[in-house]
Amino acid sequence: MSHPQSTRTFVAAFVGVLITRLVSEVEMIQNVVRWVDGVFAEAGYPGFSVLTVVESAVVGGVILAYQSIAQWLGNRWPSVERLLLGSGSRPRYVSRHGK
Numbered sequence: 870m871s872h873p874q875s876t877r878t879f880v881a882a883f884v885g886v887l888i889t890r891l892v893s894e895v896e897m898i899q900n901v902v903r904w905v906d907g908v909f910a911e912a913g914y915p916g917f918s919v920l921t922v923v924e925s926a927v928v929g930g931v932i933l934a935y936q937s938i939a940q941w942l943g944n945r946w947p948s949v950e951r952l953l954l955g956s957g958s959r960p961r962y963v964s965r966h967g968k
Contacts, residue, residue, distance in 0.1 A: 876954070876955040876956045877936070877954040877955060877956050877958075877959075877960075879955070880953070880954050880955040881932050881935050881936040881939070881954060882932050884931075884932075884935050885928050885929075885931040885932030885935055886928055888931050888935075889924060889927050889928045889931055892927075893920070893924060902919055902920045902923070905919040906918060906919055906920070935953075936954070938953075939953035939954050940954075940959070943957065943959075
């Protein structure tokens with residue numbers, strides 16, 4: 870049986886990756902990425918892909934935004950947070966040193 874915190878993390882990460890993948894399929898974004906990749910290739914960095922770097926940063930940002938919005942909505946409507954994150958149980962962090 871999984872912990873509510875790991876479920877919340879997985880759901881937020883899955884949604885973040887899914888949204889980023891869907892957005893990366895937009896033709897205009899693909900054209901910009903190809904252009905920037907061409908600039909890097911001309912500069913002597915042929916193995917460097919801007920898509921990999923940008924996608925990694927965007928996935929992290931989308932995960933953070935999704936989790937934050939779900940928790941913000943959960944402050945008002947706990948059932949919405951449970952629906953969006955798979956669990957309404959928020960993690961509680963305890964100091965290692967008991968302070």
